[in-house]
Each structure stands twice: as C-alpha cells, then as structure tokens.
Amino acid sequence: MKVNFEHRQAAHCETGVTTSLLQNIGVTQITEPLAFGIGAGLFFAHIPLIKINNGPAIAFRTLPGLIFKRTCNALGIPVTRKKFRSKEEAANFLQRQIDAGNPVGCQVGVYYLPYFPKEYRFHFNAHNLIVFGKEEDNYLISDPIMEQSTTLTSYELERVRFAKGALAPKGQVYYPTGPVHVTDEQMKKAIIKGIQKNVRNMLGIPGWFAGVKGITHTGKSIKKWRDKLGLKTAGLYLAQLVRMQEEIGTGGGGFRYIYAAFLQQAYAYIPNEQLLEISKEFTKAGDMWRNAAVQAAGIYKGRLGSQDDFDVMGNYLIDIAVIERNAFTALKNIKW
Amino acid sequence: MEQKNVPQDESALGKVTREVCYVTDENGNYVTDLSTGWEVKKDALDTAWKDIDGRIAAAKQKADAGEASPLLFFMEYRLMDINILSDYTGLWKWQIKRHLKPTVFNKLSQSTLQKYAEAFNVSIDSLKSMHINEG
Numbered sequence: 001m002k003v004n005f006e007h008r009q010a011a012h013c014e015t016g017v018t019t020s021l022l023q024n025i026g027v028t029q030i031t032e033p034l035a036f037g038i039g040a041g042l043f044f045a046h047i048p049l050i051k052i053n054n055g056p057a058i059a060f061r062t063l064p065g066l067i068f069k070r071t072c073n074a075l076g077i078p079v080t081r082k083k084f085r086s087k088e089e090a091a092n093f094l095q096r097q098i099d100a101g102n103p104v105g106c107q108v109g110v111y112y113l114p115y116f117p118k119e120y121r122f123h124f125n126a127h128n129l130i131v132f133g134k135e136e137d138n139y140l141i142s143d144p145i146m147e148q149s150t151t152l153t154s155y156e157l158e159r160v161r162f163a164k165g166a167l168a169p170k171g172q173v174y175y176p177t178g179p180v181h182v183t184d185e186q187m188k189k190a191i192i193k194g195i196q197k198n199v200r201n202m203l204g205i206p207g208w209f210a211g212v213k214g215i216t217h218t219g220k221s222i223k224k225w226r227d228k229l230g231l232k233t234a235g236l237y238l239a240q241l242v243r244m245q246e247e248i249g250t251g252g253g254g255f256r257y258i259y260a261a262f263l264q265q266a267y268a269y270i271p272n273e274q275l276l277e278i279s280k281e282f283t284k285a286g287d288m289w290r291n292a293a294v295q296a297a298g299i300y301k302g303r304l305g306s307q308d309d310f311d312v313m314g315n316y317l318i319d320i321a322v323i324e325r326n327a328f329t330a331l332k333n334i335k336w
Numbered sequence: 337m338e339q340k341n342v343p344q345d346e347s348a349l350g351k352v353t354r355e356v357c358y359v360t361d362e363n364g365n366y367v368t369d370l371s372t373g374w375e376v377k378k379d380a381l382d383t384a385w386k387d388i389d390g391r392i393a394a395a396k397q398k399a400d401a402g403e404a405s406p407l408l409f410f411m412e413y414r415l416m417d418i419n420i421l422s423d424y425t426g427l428w429k430w431q432i433k434r435h436l437k438p439t440v441f442n443k444l445s446q447s448t449l450q451k452y453a454e455a456f457n458v459s460i461d462s463l464k465s466m467h468i469n470e471g
Contacts, residue, residue, distance in 0.1 A: 010356055054387070112457075122415060242377055242380040243377065247380075248349060251357055257359070260358070261358045290376075296376075
C-alpha cells in the first residue's frame with residue numbers, strides 16, 4: 001500500500017520532513033527555508049561540561065522537534081505526536097496511518113540505519129524521515145537528505161525507531177492534520193513570529209553559552225585549546241565543530257545560508273527592503289563560518305598548529321558573533 | 337557561498353547521495369545545488385574516525401592482555417558509552433562496570449551474554465572471541 005506522496009530532497013532532515021508533510025496537506029507556500037525560519041531554527045550553543053563522542057557539545061540549530069512544532073503552531077495546523085512503549089503498538093499505529101493514506105514523520109537513530117554510509121553512523125537519535133507506504137515487508141521511506149526515496153524492512157525500521165541512548169526516539173511518530181488552506185496573511189504573521197522568536201533565542205538567552213554570546217565565548221575558548229588540550233585533542237575538537245557546522249543537514253555554513261534564503265523568501269510576503277539587506281549579512285556569516293572551517297582543517301590535518309593559528313581560528317568566531325549580533329539586532333528593530 | 341563555488345569533492349556520503357546546499361546565483365538570489373562532498377569536512381570526519389580506530393585498537397590490546405573484558409573492545413567498536421550500553425541491555429551501569437573486568441565477564445550467564453551480543457549485534461561466540469565478520 002502506497003500513500004499519495006511525493007519525495008522531496010532537502011538540506012536538513014527535520015525541515016525537509018516538515019516541508020514535505022505540510023505540502024502534502026495543502027500548504028503550497030511552504031519551502032524548506034520558510035519552515036526553518038518560521039520554526040526559528042537558527043541557533044548556537046556550546047553546552048559546558050557535556051561531551052558528545054569525546055568532543056564538545058556544539059549545536060548550530062535549535063533542539064530537535066521544535067522546528068516542526070513551531071511551524072505547525074504558527075500556521076495553526078493541528079499536530080499528532082505519539083511515543084510508544086511497545087514495538088508492536090508502534091508498528092500497528094504506523095500501519096493504520098498508512099491504511100488511512102497519511103504519510104507519517106518518524107524520529108529515528110542513525111546508528112543502525114542501513115542506507116547511511118558507515119562513516120556517518122553515530123549514535124545520533126534525532127534523525128527524521130517519512131514513511132509513506134508498505135509493500136510486503138518493506139516500508140517506503142522518504143529520507144529528506146537522500147536524492148531518491150528508499151526502503152527499510154520492518155525489522156530495520158523497528159530497530160532505528162527504537163534506538164537507545166540520548167534523545168531515544170521511543171518509536172516517536174508525528175504528522176499534521178489536514179487538508180488545510182493557509183492564506184498569505186497567515187504566512188506573513190508566521191514569518192514575523194518566527195523571526196521574533198529567533199531574535200530572542202540568539203540575543204536574549206541569559207548566560208554565556210547560547211546565542212551570539214555563545215559564539216564569542218567559543219571563539220575565546222578555542223584560543224586556549226592548544227595549551228589546555230594539546231594539539232591532538234584540540235584538533236579533534238575543531239573537527240567536531242566543523243562536522244556540526246557542515247555535515248549533512250546544515251545546507252552549508254552552519255544553517256546560516258538557509259536562514260539567508262529564508263529572509264529572501266520572507267520578502268515575498270513582507271516587502272521590506274531591510275530583509276534583503278539583512279539576508280546578505282547572514283550570507284556573509286555563512287561564508288565566514290566556512291572560512292573558519294578551512295582554518296580548522298589546517299589544524300586537524302596538521303598543516304597548522306601554532307598559537308597564532310589558534311588565535312586566527314578563535315577570532316573568526318569572535319568576528320562572526322559581531323556580524324550575527326548586528327543582523328539579529330537589525331531584525332529586532334524592524335517595524336512590522 | 338556562490339553557486340559556482342559549490343565543492344564537488346569525494347566523500348563517503350557522495351557514494352550514496354549528493355547533498356543539498358543553499359547558494360546564491362549570479363543575481364544574488366538563493367537557489368539550491370547539489371554537492372558530492374567537501375574536502376574540509378571529509379577531513380573532519382576522517383579525523384574523528386582515526387581517533388575512534390585508535391581507541392578500538394587500544395581496547396583490543398587491553399582485552400588481549402587480560403586487562404579488560406571484551407566489552408571494552410565492543411563498546412569502542414560500537415561507539416557506545418556506558419549510558420548507551422545500559423539502555424540497550426537493560427543492565428545497570430554499575431553492573432556493566434563490573435563486567436568490564438575479565439574475571440567477572442568470564443563467569444557471566446548465557447542470558448547476560450545474550451543481552452550484550454544483541455546490543456552489539458554480534459553472536460555470543462564473536463562477543464567472547466572478538467572476531468567480527470562484517471565489512
């Protein structure tokens with residue numbers, strides 16, 4: 001049984017799933033950048049004390065699940081979200097949705113995801129994909145990061161839906177209820193709400209580890225990494241930073257390019273020239289993140305390694321923080 | 337990033353799928369393009385794996401020398417810390433810590449070994465011998 005559904009590739013899994021599911025129930029205006037911006041997806045956080053895969057816990061986006069939730073909320077679309085204790089119940093629920101013609105978003109772990117290359121399989125449990133049918137024992141899978149749709153056997157899907165560890169998915173499924181009709185006026189309001197939320201997240205969170213303050217702080221810490229951690233571990237930390245920033249799902253430049261694209265698309269609903277100008281600032285920030293990645297690569301490849309090289313690396317982040325602070329302040333000051 | 341600068345380097349992911357990048361066209365408008373990979377991030381991933389491979393080799397050595405049980409090797413091999421392993425097996429963390437001692441591990445019951453074997457996706461024989469048949 002196959003549900004009426006069209007696979008779409010995206011840069012990022014959660015925004016991709018959100019876009020596809022919303023398109024499918026009739027929100028024809030939605031695009032990946034709009035979902036990302038309305039969902040206030042852009043973020044930076046460097047969580048102190050916690051280690052992920054023996055490296056720093058750094059995020060360039062908001063917490064998993066929030067983009068879908070915020071975007072649907074902002075557009076007034078009701079959402080069903082369910083976790084399961086029993087694997088059997090999880091499979092039955094999914095089957096009922098397929099029978100009813102609903103494509104369903106699933107949170108999964110990537111460690112045992114068979115179509116992922118081995119190099120990408122870490123115990124990361126906040127990947128998202130869409131199940132849109134079942135033929136014999138094979139589920140039809142739309143994974144937004146893949147060019148084509150794919151399949152998983154029922155055992156394979158069960159295994160990734162019930163992956164264990166941090167952010168264990170517990171079979172979680174979610175989908176919006178439709179059909180709906182969203183007006184351009186609703187889009188406009190949702191965009192403004194999304195921008196305001198993102199401004200608060202990047203400028204207004206107290207403490208030193210989140211938002212633009214977090215970027216500055218990480219920049220300053222990087223300068224100390226060489227002496228504090230030694231070259232090898234410092235290199236590993238920088239490699240982790242680059243992976244969080246550039247690996248599958250960010251669209252490049254730690255999601256800054258997607259955000260720049262969002263502001264351009266927002267202009268279609270809110271014809272304020274400032275949005276286009278501020279978009280350019282995020283493009284600049286994205287470019288600088290990528291330049292910083294090149295510098296980091298010099299260090300973890302062993303080409304660079306002096307304290308000066310670490311200072312250059314740290315300064316990139318400190319400069320980026322200034323650009324992003326100004327850009328978000330400009331967004332904050334727009335009279336809607 | 338401008339569209340003409342989208343990197344098309346080799347990468348592990350590139351063999352399975354190209355990935356979407358958001359880039360600007362000649363008029364400065366955002367479009368999407370596909371990239372096979374970028375050397376800078378391939379090197380980042382390689383750096384991470386080189387470290388993991390080193391950990392696996394060190395754990396193997398310890399287990400071979402009788403300083404740790406095969407669990408240590410499999411935890412490194414499957415990138416699992418005690419928290420993850422505890423979640424997969426349903427065993428307490430203090431139990432797992434004890435089982436990391438070879439003398440304790442060698443006396444484990446079949447049912448406990450089975451829990452570990454399932455978590456690591458190997459047979460009980462492989463679990464004990466540390467021989468793994470997979471690419």
